[in-house]
Amino acid sequence: MTLILTTMGFILKILLHLSLYTGVQCVSDIRALNCKFSDQESFITDKGTHDIRFIHKNVILLFGQKGEAPVKPDTVTFLLTGTNLDLRLYLEGADEDQLECVLHRYNTNGVHVQWPLQKTQDYNYWYNCVIEHRLFTVTSFLRQPSPNPAPGHHDYHNWTVINDGDVLTTTVALVMKTNTPEVKSALGAKTKLDCQFVFDHVGADYTLEWFSYISGQRKQLFNHNSRSGLTQGTGVGMKALQKGDASYDLPAADKGSQQTFVCSVSVNPLVASLNIHWTIEEKPKVSLSVPRVLSIKEGKFERIDCRAGHYYPRDVKMIWYRYKPTALGQTLPDVLNKTHSSHMTNDDGTASLDAYIHLRPSVKDSGTQFICSVFHQSLRVPIRMSFIIQVEDPMKRLFIFYIFFSAIIMAALLYIIHSMRSARRRLFRRLPY
Structure with missing residues (x-):
């Protein structure tokens, strides 16, 4: 009987141990x-x-x-x-x-x-x-x-x-x-910070803590002592904690781009901790103020805006390029001088920025491609938006106008001559001789 109870106790101990880490x-x-x-x-x-x-x-x-x-x-x-x-x-x-x-x-x-x-x-x-x-x-x-x-x-x-x-x-x-050593959240989104722990024995007396560091300041978020049962703060499920799941539910945030969260477990004489780096990011939405093919008159002044909108954090880089496929020897696009607007803060806490260039193209610029590239920490590769210009030659238009006008004059003259001949033939038919 004693052997059976000992065996059952050993099996129960193993099952309890395995339940501490269910994943x-x-x-x-x-x-x-x-x-x-x-x-x-x-x-x-x-x-x-x-x-x-x-x-x-x-x-x-x-x-x-x-x-x-x-x-x-x-x-x-x-x-x-x-x-x-x-x-x-x-x-x-x-x-x-x-x-x-x-x-x-x-x-x-x-x-x-x-x-x-x-x-x-x-x-x-x-x-x-x-x-x-x-x-x-x-x-x-x-x-x-x-x-x-x-x-x-x-x-x-x-x-x-x-x-x-x-x-x-x-x-x-x-x-x-932790399965979330690096966490990136959108503004206003709730996030779960993963933290699991397990001991080599059941019934350990431990203290679990969650705290954060932002700008060098330590902020206590959650504290639980298994011996006394005292708990301070929220964000950790107590039933899950009993199974070794100390994951923390981070509330939705509308500001603050970077923080370090620490999940700490102390059991005498050890203190173990995991750092979780958290960042708020919103990818920029990029748009151009012109269509993909822009028809423009030669010599006309035109401002082209590239807008990076609703991104977070504010650090963004925007570059304008020019590339003409027919240009001899050009393998890389040219970097253009650009002008930035001031950062605009949106109601949702994100930012927007305009980078614009000025064009006064000639006929030889027709077919040139202009590319706006936006770089941001939320992007693995930059976002690129482009358009091609088709430059209208005013002399060519004038020449076409002259041809069209001349054709109308010729048609009118031919019509008049034809009408005069027709009238003359009718007159000859009425004569008595």
Whole structure:
């Protein structure tokens, strides 16, 4: 009976653990990752104070079992073991060459506690591992047990030297992931900022925080303590939070172009966080003041407007080009001098701007193409609008007029001559002789 209850408890623990991250389907088949490691070494300065120097190395993050041979014997290897929490669950769908991995030591600021899954009071070395992909960011903490007792002061006083070829056997204690490392929203649109977290054990006492940074100012958005149950702020669903989903519903915004939002989870002695960069963007709507083919008289002065309307933020670049396909030796369009209007602010908070050129074309300019290009951070490629001019030659029109007028005169003369001849014949018929 005791064995059955123990088995059921173990199964329940696994199910609860898996429920903390419902979006995961399968384990990635990645066996090892190349990572950058920022090591730290404590030393005494000439003034007798402690200081730290940073040592940067290339290391291997190896997924395997205890005692497994390293992939590169001459390189530092972080061997990730254990089945409670597999970091590869959160790398699904990514190839090795798509991931950027960075490791560094983590200082607990003198706080040394026994980790829940740790059977002894041994000291732990902690390492923070950040893996970035263009679609997601994963941050995790690796725990390396040590038989040494807790030093009772800052970790960096007691860190051991890591030499090339060393194998550091670790387990994953905490994982956080966001599928929205970069968010672009339209003005007035609500946005969900994704943040998921999971521990290697059930029932962890943690504090979750959401805050933002704008112009260097920190603003608290949400705070929840699992032990006390106290919650401040809104935006995170409490039912979802119990399953490790700390996603934040960002209200619709009508101003502010850039902010950094931080999702932070702290569990003694660790503090993990994810930065989410948020930007408001509206693509410009571009239009010209003339049709695609513009008929214009030679020498006539014409102003052509190119308008970039309803874009956000205000930074925009507009360039006018001229290109004549029949011009000998012209491979690239010419850049034209232009004049900008002042920025116009629309009722919805977006901006508009006009860039215009002046034309006084000659007949030889007929067939020339003019292109307005608009560059904005919301566009992957610039928006281009163009038109072609057809220049009317006034002499040609006058010549046509002369021909037409002459044709009318000739027709009238012929008609008069014909009428006179007809009248003369009728007169001859009436004579008696």
